[in-house]
Amino acid sequence: MLEALTHAMLKAARDAGADDAEALAIRAAATGIDIRGGRLEHAERAEAVEIGLRVLVGGRQASVSGADHSQDSIEVMARRAVAMARSGPVDDSIGLADPDQLARDLDATSLELFDPGAEPDPATLEERALRAEQSALGVSGVATVESANASYSRRQSWMALSNGFEGGHRRSQFSTSCTAISGTGRDMERDHAGEGRIWDEDMPTPEEIGQLAAERAVSRAGARKPPTGAFPILYDERISSGLIGHLLGAVNGAAIVRGSSWLRDAMGMQVLPGGITLREDPHLRRMSSSRVFDAEGLATAPRDIVRDGMLQGWTLDLATARKLGLVSTASAVRGLGSAPAPGNSNIVMTEGARSRDELIADMGRGLLVTSLLGSSINATTGDYSRGAAGFWVENGQISHPVNECTIAGNLRDMLLRLTPANDARDWRSVRVPSLLVEGMTVAGA
Template sequence: MSEFARLQSLTEQLLAAARRAGADQADAVAVEAAAVSVDVRAGKLEHAERAEGVEIGLRVLLGGRQACVSASDRSERTIGDMAQRAVAMAREAPVDDTLGLAEPDELTRDTDSTRLDLFDHGPEPEPAFLQDAALRAEAAALAVDGISKIEAAGASFSHRRMWISATNGFSAGVARSGHGLSAIAITGEGTGMERDWAGESRVHGSDMPSPEDIGRQAGERTVERRGARKPPTGAFPILYDERIASGLIGHLVSAANGAAVARGASWLRDALGEAVLPPGFDLIEEPHLPRMGGSRIFDAEGLATAPRAIVRDGVLQGWTLDLATGRKLGMPSTANAMRGAGSPPSPGITNLVLTPGEKSREDLIRDMGRGLLVTSMLGASINSTTGDYSRGASGFWVENGQITHAVNECTIAGNLRDMLMRLTAANDVRDWRASRVPSLLIEGMTVAGE
């Protein structure tokens, strides 16, 4: 029996048990996954780990109530106990009339994900292969003049198969794989120590950059941070480097999530149809990009996914919805349901593409005159209701349109609604990113340093 056939059989057993236990509706998930990772330090193996297993999950719906249970044991007795327990839990849950499966005519008939090429069918990399890749990345980082040591270098591989079945007739599966490699380098000693990193991940091993490229990039980025000090305090333009600019757009995406909007906990809750980015900016979700780990043909509730505009020409077009949040807001689902084995569906995003600008990152640095180029962020204080924003940051100080020195230990602050309306985008969008967002310049933010 194939892996998918075994998983499908498990979901069918769970649904049958749910019906016997008295559920009105149910959906079931079975996930088979394996992951191996190898870390090296100082030319030697530091840590190696492998994990694998199968997890099953069941959601039951009963009179407007729901409950979810999961287990790693797949015995017939466990499946029966799960169904009984889930139904008992559902009877005690609060009523929510927005809960329910998709109608059969809403379900997609296209469930073949193979055209997205989300699974690497090549041989699974051996631990020795991963160790060699990590050692090569470490050696390349150490070869950069000024690097004192490597904090960590690691390589990983994972694969995952998931099958979803529901009492409305939906039944489909998807397989994904992932390769990863990263290195963290250190320069200096004591209080003058600085670190930076580089890392990449791909669905297919053949798409990965070489370990030498990743290690060298980690080393070069780290050496650039030597002599970092606090920047001045004041109002300055801030350029979010491409490495971290997607996080800024992520705050907009989170605020446009229907779950947050339905709770009234979103600073965009009253902004539908209003400008949230400058004119000319589109923010598009692209769920069908091939060889990208987040891509998908159908969502966790069996609806067909499709490209959609979250923002068009700067104007907010709609919320990110699953069935329940869509019903709460009086809108159809946008086919954005995601879920795990032990949780109900909730709205989530796949791949994002933001309109790039015409100028290079270097052009924006020149144009900003005096300000801060941010390459790393830590901590966060973000008010989801008001959009007030404050984060720790480090990067580089810009004076007279040129980078002069590295900076650290500073805080940048503003209000997201205002910040996002003052964006200028660079043209440095990179492929192989789930969020294809270029470097972004924001005028007039507060920097707290010296």
């Protein structure tokens, strides 16, 4: 069915006057169960087939999408897209890949992106959410559980391009989460735990997830503001990927083309400490970001974004590569109603030799950050400021929980001064360990 829909969209685009076109069809289904107070709070089931079309006309482009995939609607969609493209600006960089650039091996079986086992029914998901809630409530100090959730989704996509490329991926996802609350009144503290996997057998038990959420909430009891000053900050592995995410955003080809990146002049320069490599690997098994081809039909391959601390290259799709006079890194991603743009797959960062506890001991006095909120980040200069909460470290040991503080620095300096721990989680699509950053500013009491 999906293949037939993409073929119908390509034909309609040609008939409407498009020079080239990309058609995408997605069949998705998802079931989610929320539990609160031992009872069903909310149940949701969604299932649909959606389509998207991108047309190119004389160096111009437009994208449209919809949920109605009747033949009449497809023809109307194609005519509308062509009319939109003809009124748009000319961009000589847009265009499909040459046929000799296209991926040949489209078999993603080895990546194990879909669990062929039985789909869990709502009763099974409800039972998992109840088990997570009951586990959290069994931890001393927990006042209540705000919510517990279990869900399942599956997604099948098919893409066809007028340059001859066709291919698709099939994916599944299981998840369980829990949010627990400790204390009462103004002393209430909330924390969360959640896990997601492609294969059900890889999931931790609901009891483990509920207990972790509860322990995190209880550990935050009595939080207060930290002192103000310059201190080392340890980003817990729960949130450290966000710090590396700022680097990935800064080397994205779209930011480089705009000239708005704080790393726009850093090609071939040191951006991380020596010995640290940041590798993108789209071929990791059972990872939701894995893929054998990108959104423009190019074959994906592992590559080093940073090697031994030195920046190796930008993240590029066809359009940004053409604008920079470079070659695409097969990094195109896209939604149903948008044109391709550069994006990342799985990221693996070099780990350090020491544990998080050893880095805490080396800190002496500083801040362990376990959650971040809000942000003021200048994409052009790299100036960084975020609200934070976590734990104060005194004499190399965790002293007490802290909240209502702001941490600040400059990303370029911060990344050059970081020290990684050895606690990265294999199941994360961005595998980054806890990161110790020296000399940041903490604004608290």
